[in-house]
Amino acid sequence: MTGSPTPGRPPGPGDAARTGWLLAALLLVALNLRAPITAVPPVVDELAAGLGLSAAGVGLLTSVPVLCFALCTPLASVLVARLGPEASVTAALGGILAGTVVRSGGSVPAALVGTALIGIAITIGNVAIPVVITRDFRRRAAAVTGAYSATMNLGSTFTTMLTVPLAVSFGWQWALAGWGVLAAGALAAWIPAGRTLAAREAGATAVRPPSTRQELAALDPPARHAARRLAVLLSVAFAGQATGYYAMTAWLPEILQDRLGMTDAAAGGAAAPFQLCAVAGSFLVPLAFARGLSARTTAMVMAAMWLSLPVGLLVAPGLWLLWVGLAGAAQGGNFTVIFTLVAQRSPVLAVARRSSAAIQTAGYACAALAPTWMGAVQAATGGWTVPLVLVTGVLTVMAVVMWVASRRPAAPPVGPARP
Template sequence: MSRRTAGGFVLLALLLAAVNLRAHLASLPPVVDDVAASLGLTSAGVGLLTSVPVLCFALFTPAASALTARVGPERAITLGLLGILGGTLLRSTGSVTTAMVGTTVLGVGITIGNVAVPVVIARDFRERAASVTGAYAATMNAGSTVTTLLTVPLAVAYGWQWALAGWGVLAVLALAFWVPAGRGLAAHHRKVDAADAARGAGSAATDAGDDRTAHAAQRRLVVLLTLAFAGQASGYYAMTAWLPSILGDTVGLAPAAAGGGAAPFQLAAIAGAFLVPIALAGRVPARAVAASLSALWIALPVGLLVAPDLWWLWVCLAGAAQGGSFTVILTLLAQRSPSVAAARRGSAVVQTAGYACAAAAPTALGAIHESTAGWTAPLLVILALLVVMAVALWTASRPTYLDR
């Protein structure tokens, strides 16, 4: 197998693994009422069941980072996929306990993938980090779109348990490709590491001043991207949870129409994830890309406040922007970190803090809505989060970071 063919096989296997990082989460909301009725869950129980994975992202990202460093990203991705498969099957067995435990196992498996997949991108696709990260983000959104659309028909035909468990085939397919691809990749890097070690310690010497400068730049980058990701993830999960309700209350859409109206927020993310690498490859400055995406994201809360009749436009623009901004954040981390280890550690910090904020955002937004009896204050909160994201991205993407 040629090097190019091997690289293509690894990329295919990596993208199949990426499908599993959101698809299983998106399969639950369409049938959550059936699940609640079958298991006897209260509204609080349903909220816990749907929020557990995001809590896992926040709580277990440091452990996932340590695991990736210890066993390597290849084995970590395999373990993550096994956790996703086991958790998917366990949550469908028909009891409250197994549903909660299975969802937790699923969340931990996805957390490992969230950390390990970007490490492989930063290490093995560094020169194509923007395009591969875009494909990674688009694949995740495509997977969640497919499970969102098809879970209800499957549940009607076979019941919710089989409908949810059936998506385990995605993890099986990913494992079938990733296990051989990961073994080959690990073997390749063992040879590279052995060759580097044979050259002796002399080549590892670096200038202490340059090293301190690189570490200081990395710390600033991580802080800025943490703020950006916290704003991005909080805005995404809050709007995912409440956008149908906002459209129903502010625009007057019926429940079914409001749910359909919110769909472009997810679908347009695929376009955003693909367009960002194209723009960067066309030598559009990263700062210009970041600023444009921030403006499109901010158009959603501002548009719903000042021109709600154009809700479909704001939803589509923000959908593309949220997919694109996720890609920009991970691309900046992959391209501007001084080493793979620094990218892994930075990713752990960014995701831990970002997902901690994201886990709290839907609940906080709901509480603000209930206390104010309207959506003006919640939308202003979303606007504030996105402004923080915009400022952080604007600063992190300035050319001096790239040119250091």
């Protein structure tokens, strides 16, 4: 098995090269799993003017991908089970490329259909990639999950920074469509890597791989109970993570304006470290694991850093840059902790796939509502104190649940991590 050789078989001379190629292809895929979404906000005014969209229409367009994450994850899980992770990733990249082109068609229906295609395709990738990491990089799950998370954030950073200059030179339609080159490049790398993986998996299995039902039936009751308990806990934790992330992403510039008197431009720029520091946080977690820190200790450090943002803005807003940087690193790091636990503690691939789907469904369903309820509470109370207290409460629940979920298991997972 690439990345984690089959037990009892010594690594072959080509394993390192195959692993490196697979990892490079995997990270190129990760570049596409947020970038097409974050390309829109920088040019949303030009897009709205060009399509004649109202504020409500713009809100719908920007919320469609997160709604797809919440609604389509169960179906994506079934698709990954039937097609396998290699073909599913290929389908995801093809959907992202097609959606990116259609979205720039110059009409409202094209924009909505293209955005929905992108959202559905990314949902498939969201489910398939953790399965690949669990199967092929289980022994290095923390490092590979961290690199995956960091690369997603890098893709977001690229499109956030460069879409406006491209729009100035070529117009918003070409600026958005041009990011399809990322999907095309990832397809060029992933298709041969995926074929090699599929052939290797078929060659390594002398009999037909067990079905999902057979895999789950082969687990003993304690293993099934432990897997189900972990999935529930991490679903709650990821719901807190996603709620905090999308709430603060939507409203952080306005909070800085209102509490510190910043201009629009200054507040928008001040919020940038929240996204950029996620790259550092994604690498801090595997580094902490490599230095011997337990999952529980690492999770608690990430939770404390996350909580520093709403608490800091309440009690010491003048230190906003410190709080924004700490929370930015924490939101990237906490994502890595959650999905590293999925990869390391899933006894079989079917559990990893189902757990990943359940966690993301819960998380993104809450995320889709977060900006709305936070804005509604601010409007009802006339300030940001109550909304920030509520975010603090959500993140506190996340911290408590992560404390329980990250406890060292009494015994290693039962069963192989592959079919």
